Amino acid sequence: MIKNFTVFKRKLSHVCNLKPYKDTKWLMPNGNPTGLFVYNCVADQKVPVILSDPHIATWYSCGPTVYDSAHIGHASCYVKLDIVQRILKSFFNIKLVTAMGVTDIDDKIIKRGKETNTNFKSIAQQYEYEFWLDMANLNVEKPSIIARVSDHILSIEQFIKKIIDSDMAYVTPDGSVYFNTAKFPSYGKLQKMQDCGEPLSVLKRNKMDFALWKGPKPGEPSWPVSWGEGRPGWHIECSAMVSKLFGSQLDFHAGGVDLQFPHHENEEAQSCAFHNTLQWANYWIHVGHLSVKGDSKMSKSLKNTISIPELLDKYSADTFRMACLMSNYRYPMEYSDQMMQTAEETLKKFKFFLKDVYVYVNNNALQNGVYKDKLLDDLQNVEYQNLKFLKSDFDTASCINNLLSLMSNTNNIIKEKNGEYYPVPIILIADYVTTVLMKFGVTLKENTEDSVSNSIIDTLVDFRHTVRLNALTRKDKELLNACDIVRDKMKMIEVQINDSNKTASWVFTK
Structure with a gap:
């Protein structure tokens, strides 16, 4: 007082x-x-x-x-x-x-x-x-x-x-x-x-x-x-x-x-x-x-x-x-479809990131986990800046941009071909992103019917990823085309696959 x-x-x-x-x-x-x-x-x-x-x-x-x-x-x-x-x-x-x-x-x-x-x-x-x-x-x-x-x-x-x-x-x-x-x-x-x-x-x-x-x-x-x-x-x-x-x-x-x-x-x-x-x-x-x-x-x-x-x-x-x-x-x-599609794409970025973190942390890497001070410094800076934005008339737009920037930097490290393994700072970043979104009232729930089992989708995406990597190595255009057809058909049932060199992830689009 x-x-x-x-x-x-x-x-x-x-x-x-x-x-x-x-x-x-x-x-x-x-x-x-x-x-x-x-x-x-x-x-x-x-x-x-x-x-x-x-x-x-x-x-x-x-x-x-x-x-x-x-x-x-x-x-x-x-x-x-x-x-x-x-x-x-x-x-x-x-x-x-x-x-x-x-x-x-x-x-x-x-x-x-x-x-x-x-x-x-x-x-x-x-x-x-x-x-x-x-x-x-x-x-x-x-x-x-x-x-x-x-x-x-x-x-x-x-x-x-x-x-x-x-x-x-x-x-x-x-x-x-x-x-x-x-x-x-x-x-x-x-x-x-x-x-x-x-x-x-x-x-x-x-x-x-x-x-x-x-x-x-x-x-x-x-x-x-x-x-x-x-x-x-x-x-x-x-x-x-x-x-x-x-x-x-x-x-x-x-x-x-x-x-x-x-x-x-x-x-x-x-x-x-x-x-x-x-x-x-x-x-x-x-x-x-x-x-x-x-x-x-x-x-x-x-x-x-x-x-x-x-x-x-x-x-x-x-x-x-x-x-x-x-x-x-x-x-x-x-209000417009363009505005809503932009929001939908932004939401998908968050979902993809959280999926990618889960796969990254639970991968079969042989190296031991290490800290990366730069990642932790980035996280601390974003936490400070976001609190400052919210104190100034509830500036959520700047907070969302900050989170997207933090995720982009973290994704670069996740997707490094021969990079070191940083599970602790990356988990902390994912936890922070999840916490902020949920505090804003974003549920991050998959809004779809239970007729499609997540485990079946996981299996299919993993299998397709293995086939696609082999096809890339062999430069097999026919097999790559088949992988693209699978991706497009999955999109038709509102499942979007995100490809990368290391892993593949997916989210529901609705």
Whole structure:
């Protein structure tokens, strides 16, 4: 624990070259520095992650509005957030208490219910079940707490009532409640704007005011409250549920970049008003859009979506996660077969390397194993650099490039014709590569049916390798052609063979 934290903050501000508070409107929290830096939209720069307890943090993600199936635009957001959470937990030993809100009361859900003549609750339950199934298939860890709006109506009512009583919100004749943005001077700090919002209506006092509660409408679900009846507005739901779970201060608040305004802006405003504080969420994590070529983003309204089952029919969850790892979580990602094939090839490089290491260590070499300090130095340097990258706003792309470079250098040694035998450093490198990938949530599992036995493939690949080496020695083109035919036929059943002078290895391509 740092004794003079005020002095520390002055020094840290100088070292980080942080902009003055009057410009950023971001307040550096009191507590314990973790050594991490994360981009914060309020400060518009990377800021130090400081926690009350250096090993415990609270995290809230805005979850789905369950009126339809999720698509891969949603998948990219949740996979990237899953990666960030895993980094905090696995690389920096932070115990995250995670919560996700599920909007199961909404205009779109009610509309879908009317269209299909189905109760809105059934619609919500159906698509929520589907959502969690999709997340499991993508290896996205379930949050510690799932907060459904329908379970928190009383908390939402109490939250709104306190804001009304503090004169920061007002009730309109139709039973709706609006937040009075004119009484909240910091409104707009997340988006750096002050002149947007919904059109001015006869019910709203200011253009920027937003609904905390919607008055009742015929044929739609509503709940009785102290000022009348109706149902919650979208923004208030997250604030009330988070406050119930985590109190007046939240460490991390996450979602897609499209939620920055108005959703997160409104959450911050109403939560600060409720808790009478200047800053509610200390760190905003916003994920860039996934787009398809020619479109700004993937969305149902543009009719350019790809469902998660459709994605997983074509590519593995590991391949999609690798694509996410190879991009910065904050920036847009353009989905294409080329992008996915690049991710797939990268994943195969890792799998080939790990197979090659296994064969190398278990070969029939006559020489005794020796150390190679250069290999161990390379490993130590990559470990240091990767930790540095992750501390700087979760830079997974640089980590992946580092691992590929380390593998390439190690492969050169593995495939030396008459080189010395270095089992210990090469095993340590393979263990490190495996550990990092698994900490990122890459399973490295072979995604295929059990109809093809691995042992049979091993035998076939070894036999082909022996035949191929003999054919190379004798320059037998006919036999080499036969080996190529075997390789191509194996590829047709999603088994790719990697030839080398010493050994041969193989991986499933899906």
